[in-house]
Amino acid sequence: MGKEREITVSLEEFGLSQYEARAYVTLITRGTISASEVAYYAELPRTKVYPVLLKLQQKKLAILSKSKPVLCTGIAPEDAFDDIVHEQINKVEAMNNLVSKMKKISEESKKARGAEEKRYFHLSANYVVNQMRTMIEGAKSSIHITADSWGLSILAECKEEILSVLRRDLEVRLIVPVSVIGSESFRVIPEGVTIRSSEIIQNCFIFDDTELLLIDSTNGKGAVFSATDILGASQTRLFAQLWKDALKIDNLSEMTKSQALEVCKIINVINQNGLGFALHSILNSKKFVDFAKFLEKSGISLKEKTLEQVLDIVNSTLEMTCAGKVQYDSKTNNIILESKINSGHSLPWAMLIESYLEQKGNHPKMIYHSDSHKGEMIHLKIN
Template structure:
């Protein structure tokens, strides 16, 4: 900021100290030019001559200026640190006292707080509307962490707290949700704000939200009622430990949120199918010296209800890419110039050969003969060379 611009703001700034516009102009002029006769002060400060005497007398009364007793009247400014130091100290003492009062009031509020629609026990029982309101307010006030395990009901509840989640993230809170795998493809999942770490697990049986390791809310999916624990006892500490254990086992989910909900849901089905049975089928084929890709699409449709043969090639690549992100934080890359599709896993111990077989089975079905090439250096990287370019 230029000095002229900064100085032009000073008259308005002095109004914070109770000075009028004329008083601020007069004081700044005396600060800049030293002692002045009243007529000179009126000239340099651009004050009406009829107002200059009244103005400097007010400054004198406020202990901001000194006016000589003899004529012509000579006006001098009191130095700023001496003039305003006492005012600043007074305001600082007032602010400190106000903070102490607010702290005492907050303590009384915390001790006597009781949510609406609640029944007091060792915890509070909240009706569905009160549960939503209370969870939202606790999340919005969070400063360090929000963790939750959520089924479909809990996820809908969390999506209704979108603005509160945004505020918590803005405050610097780390937000982590483990959602039920059945929720993949749900609009509620895709409506969550950015800034949330998401993972998924199968068959979650509870909705538990823990805020700042100080409050815990458990929500009943059958009726929407909730239990609010105002402080974490041994039970709450156990729930926090359970969450951390579950978080370590849960699969990454954030990777597929850029996908359309329908594609994400189908990718999850494919990932489950490969992990829960297709890998064993491929191993059996290898033992019997059979081609695992020959009847794979029929098995996937018959046993798992996955209809892949009618999909376009680009759609199929997107599907496998999303499934790999779910399964092993991996992905698919298509080298068009060399007709090579590369599949990679980024999770230790999660190989991509079964996925390469899935793609090989698909491309063979659509008349584009594949050849699987697995590098010796890394079992987590496999290539599928195609006989023809993908249209």
């Protein structure tokens, strides 16, 4: 009964009335029966059954006998609906042709206006990891990534795929925010991935400069674009600029998260406001620039740290920012700061060590050397 009702509803879409559909289904399921039987089985009012059967006969769906009582026979569906089906097929084809023509007109109109439609693929949150694995495995030359904590956690799930492309000598570059350095996901990233740090506003994965995967941290959903269009090209250029300006953090990878965050915070504070503080101190005739006190105002204290720990912080900073280093010569009691960049880049860090030593009761002497070819060197002589 359920199937018959379903068929009845479907027949109404072919232009039959509800009564006509019921009567026809009854005829093809019951065979040749009288009009009164049609009314009974199809649950039609007796006063309506003859007009309904006559309409079915007009539509070539039934045959009525001329004898009495009137007997009714349903035409087999394959014969009854052959013309109707072909008519519907022709209508669909005509509609498809019409849609194609309208689409062509629309595209030509957009081109005339200088506009062109581009498509991209939406990814559900559950499918993003699988898609990323596929795209990593398919990379041919390079993978460039900017990732926040969410993006990094997804990337960490693709460790085996990353190892695979590294074995093929692909260039894999990753830019992450300071906040994730030393985190569990950060430590999962294989050696061989070159990592730098910068402020990140999106999760963007660029494969071979031809494909682009963006991931929304708020809902985990993603989208795949062709990197050959204007969006992809701009993202590729943006990554190149971010990479150029980002902080090298190779020497932070073995630190704990809190240690790495502290180093990066000190770098940010001094880089952003250190020069202004130093100039203000000099203009106010201070004997030395108290960078230790300056850091305390930003919530960073060096009082409890040993000289070795302070030198480690400065050494990490110089390595990241100017390819420099710090050395302590115990024989001469000298601290030597070197920088490959000849721009006074190491001076704030020498002043930081100087102010730390002043806090500890020492009064070091600072000597600055500069060479246009070799960079700069600062000697701190501890009394």
